[in-house]
Amino acid sequence: MGLLSSAGTGKIVRIVGKMDGAKYRDILEENLLESARELRLGRRFTFQQDNDPKHKAKSFPTVFSSSKVKHELVANYSHLFWVQGSRPELQPYMLLAHTDVVPASEDDAWEVPPFSGDEKDGFIYGRGTMDDKGSVMGILAALEYILMKGYTPQRGFYIGLGHDEEVHGLNGAVNIVRLLKERGVKLLFVLDEGSAILDGILKGLDGPAALIATSEKGATVLKLSVSMPPSHASMPPRETTIGILAAAVKRLEENPMKRLFGLGPEGGMFEHLAHKFRFPLNFVMSNLWLFAPLIARIMERNETTNAFVRTTTAVTMFNAGVKENVIASYAEAFVNMRIHSAQTLKEVLECVESTVGDPRVKIEVVYGFDPLPISPYDETSFGFQIIKKTVLDMFPSMIVAPGMCIANTDSRHFKDLSSSIYRFTPAIYKPGDAQRFHGINERTSRENYEGMVQFFFRLFQNCDIKKLPESHTSVHEL
Numbered sequence: 001m002g003l004l005s006s007a008g009t010g011k012i013v014r015i016v017g018k019m020d021g022a023k024y025r026d027i028l029e030e031n032l033l034e035s036a037r038e039l040r041l042g043r044r045f046t047f048q049q050d051n052d053p054k055h056k057a058k059s060f061p062t063v064f065s066s067s068k069v070k071h072e073l074v075a076n077y078s079h080l081f082w083v084q085g086s087r088p089e090l091q092p093y094m095l096l097a098h099t100d101v102v103p104a105s106e107d108d109a110w111e112v113p114p115f116s117g118d119e120k121d122g123f124i125y126g127r128g129t130m131d132d133k134g135s136v137m138g139i140l141a142a143l144e145y146i147l148m149k150g151y152t153p154q155r156g157f158y159i160g161l162g163h164d165e166e167v168h169g170l171n172g173a174v175n176i177v178r179l180l181k182e183r184g185v186k187l188l189f190v191l192d193e194g195s196a197i198l199d200g201i202l203k204g205l206d207g208p209a210a211l212i213a214t215s216e217k218g219a220t221v222l223k224l225s226v227s228m229p230p231s232h233a234s235m236p237p238r239e240t241t242i243g244i245l246a247a248a249v250k251r252l253e254e255n256p257m258k259r260l261f262g263l264g265p266e267g268g269m270f271e272h273l274a275h276k277f278r279f280p281l282n283f284v285m286s287n288l289w290l291f292a293p294l295i296a297r298i299m300e301r302n303e304t305t306n307a308f309v310r311t312t313t314a315v316t317m318f319n320a321g322v323k324e325n326v327i328a329s330y331a332e333a334f335v336n337m338r339i340h341s342a343q344t345l346k347e348v349l350e351c352v353e354s355t356v357g358d359p360r361v362k363i364e365v366v367y368g369f370d371p372l373p374i375s376p377y378d379e380t381s382f383g384f385q386i387i388k389k390t391v392l393d394m395f396p397s398m399i400v401a402p403g404m405c406i407a408n409t410d411s412r413h414f415k416d417l418s419s420s421i422y423r424f425t426p427a428i429y430k431p432g433d434a435q436r437f438h439g440i441n442e443r444t445s446r447e448n449y450e451g452m453v454q455f456f457f458r459l460f461q462n463c464d465i466k467k468l469p470e471s472h473t474s475v476h477e478l
């Protein structure tokens, strides 16, 4: 069923295909245009900062007035929605997204101001359009639409919109989890951001591939610091705090963590994709047991694919000095590491200590956690198969494979509520797009945004089957 498509200049979406009459079409069109405007407003699309209850009611009037939907604020700014199903015996699932964003500076070379939400050449630009307001709006717009159609979901579901994902979700996601635990909720599956449809990003792969991440890397932030008494810049010591610390972080950069390609979920991902690679890569990918070290050397040349090969090391902050003619008494640096699934936090810390190899450099763990468990993706895994089916409904010839999230998401806080946690948004990303995450010119195409609404709209309906058909039946035939 076709739902949404691009319209003429100035219009984000127009309804096409099987719709239930002009009345719904007009209302929905107006509503989705409103949604798109909200998305474009970027900074202003923060439910909580407006602190105006009418604001969300205006954007999604049906969601906020439906007797089927229960909405509550969590920790003042996060949102928890419960959409009641008509068959309470069916286990609920949960969709996650977040409304907060990382900072963006007008001084960086954005093609359009980062909070203008301006549209250019078919793309809506702005901080949060990819990470993660597109999902927020896509989920709510799809819910608005399905409720307007009068569809009653059979399987109940939760929607959690965190407000502090970019600072670990300790107030938003963690409190949503706490509430659900208190209520004895167990989730059939959880779907969050963290992977997408990659087109041309994995070199040698013919055509796009939808990668449903079944795990995510662990992470740690380490604070490295050096202290010594301050002194006059005219009589410098042979080594300064800044020089010692700079040498330590340089050693970390020059000695990347070991290659682990093939030993984590990325192994299964490339094996699934193998037949879509051009010769000889198809042969090589089908025999990772033999060729993994060779592939790792090729993949590590590119920043995005390197993240699949190893635990990554990023020196993100360096602070030192108070005046240009005073030898700094203190220098500190922060190192952000994402831990490959085949390694533990403990192993990473041991390795960093040995690479730094200088007792004058104090190493403190700001936070850290191990890689997340791998969620099932076999033929009997309801969540994986339903997400896959929904992708195939939209893109029938798409290759769908299990993937790995190389960053971190709020979903990691949900591991006690479900063993089936998936990270995927149906956006298509092309070469250059990976750098837009937390970077400049973050943007979403009209097609990606519309696809997001369509994906969730279909997902709500696909989740209404009671159970998957017996194995060997293609889920696409459901």
Ligand SMILES: CCCCCCCC/C=C\CCCCCCCC(=O)N[C@@H](Cc1ccc(O)cc1)C(=O)O
Residues within 6 Å of the ligand: 131, 165, 166, 167, 168, 193, 194, 195, 196, 197, 198, 219, 221, 304, 336, 406, 407, 408, 409, 429, 433, 434, 435, 437
């Ligand atoms: C990280 C972008 C990689 C792009 C790879 C190219 C493929 C794109 C496919 C899918 C989209 C990837 C979505 C990534 C979601 C990232 C969410 C996020 O930014 N989370 C924060 C959480 C965090 C972790 C550690 C901290 O110290 C603070 C915040 C993140 O940085 O991972």
Ligand SMILES: [Zn+2]
Residues within 6 Å of the ligand: 098, 131, 132, 165, 193
């Ligand atoms: Zn995000």
Ligand SMILES: [Zn+2]
Residues within 6 Å of the ligand: 102, 131, 166, 438
């Ligand atoms: Zn982010």
